[in-house]
Amino acid sequence: MSLTTDEDLIEQNVSAVCRAVLDDATETVLAMGFSADGVEELLDVLGDHDDPPAVRLLVTEPVLKTVTSDFTVAGTAADLVTADVLSLRTTEGRLDGPLLCTDEAIVSVVAADGRAAGLVTRDEEFVATARSQYTERWEAADAFRLRTPPLDRVRETLDDEFGPDLRADFERMRTALGEERGTSDVDEVVISLLAAAKNEQLLYDISTWGENTGLASRATFSRKKATLEEHGLIDTEKVPIDVGRPRLRLLLGDERLHEADTDELVGVAQSMLSTASS
Structure with missing residues (x-):
């Protein structure tokens, strides 16, 4: 269903309402007052859209910090920012909403009983006044800086x-990491190190890549490597070079990691780290 009539939108979920409005x-489009879950659904719709309109998203800082604590969600948002879509x-102030404001309509998004509705107002004078006020709020708000690199760049x-x-x-590990949200010991740096170890790459190379890409500093990679090595998840071997200290090649450690499919490595690593810290 699209937003081509004055009828309200009754959809299966918030994503469907957002999709109808963006289509x-x-x-x-001004989007404001969404919860963390609502922001994620909006980002999913924008990421899947063939030709999305530009969206100005205004929410409270705790909402965006919650959303961007997930690497995949933050990376998707960074892709959209880089593409000038988002x-x-x-x-810090109270926001109306959640709502979507286009040039022709104001759509209040309401979720109830497992479904969602977009309550549509198309009165030209009201829409123009509301859009002007919401634009002023947007312009007075603080820019939010993403610290996660775009997924496409990664x-x-x-x-x-x-x-x-x-x-x-x-x-594959990134996808598994997203499915195990709330995991505190395994993050994007850990899965980078595990992927490097599975492919027997050098610590220097993967940490330099991570720093250049904006994923994390080389020092962070080094600290994470030390933790994984301490708990038996990875091993290292020295690789001589012509000048300077030998480099370290990363290798998977525990046999459980060798036997696990790539999709299972995140769960196995989390289990090993949790057991070691308990």
Whole structure:
């Protein structure tokens, strides 16, 4: 269902309401007052859209911090920001919403009983006044800086630096990491190190890639490597070089990691780290 009539939108979920609004939009859309879950659904719709309109998202800072604590969600948002599709701002004040404001309609998004509704107002004078007020709030809000690199850049640079096998391993672990949200011991740096170890790459190379890409500093990679090595998840071997200290090649450690499918490595690593810290 699209937003081509004055009828309210009754959909299966918030994503479907957002999709209907964005499909109909021809100008920049203002989105505000969404919860963390609502922001994620909006990002999913934008990421899947063939030709999305520009979206200005205004929410509270705790909402965006919650959303961007997940690597995949933050990376998707960074892709959209890089493509000039998404702009992020935060405010400490109370926000109306959740709502979507197009150039022709104001849509209040309401979820109840497992479904969602978009309550549509198309009165031209009201929409113009509301859009003006919401634009003023947007312009007075604080820009939100993402610290996560765009997923497209992560994929492309992994492929360029290490080849498709390591990139594919990283991608499968990244997907598994998203499914195990709330895991505190396994993060994007850990899965980078595990992917490098599975493909027997050098610590220097993967940590340099991570720093150049904006994933994490080389010092962070070194600390994470030490933790994984301490708990038996990875081993290292010295690789001589012409000048300077030998480099360290990363190898998978425990036999459980060797036997696990790539999709299972995140769960096995988390189990090992949790057991070791308990």
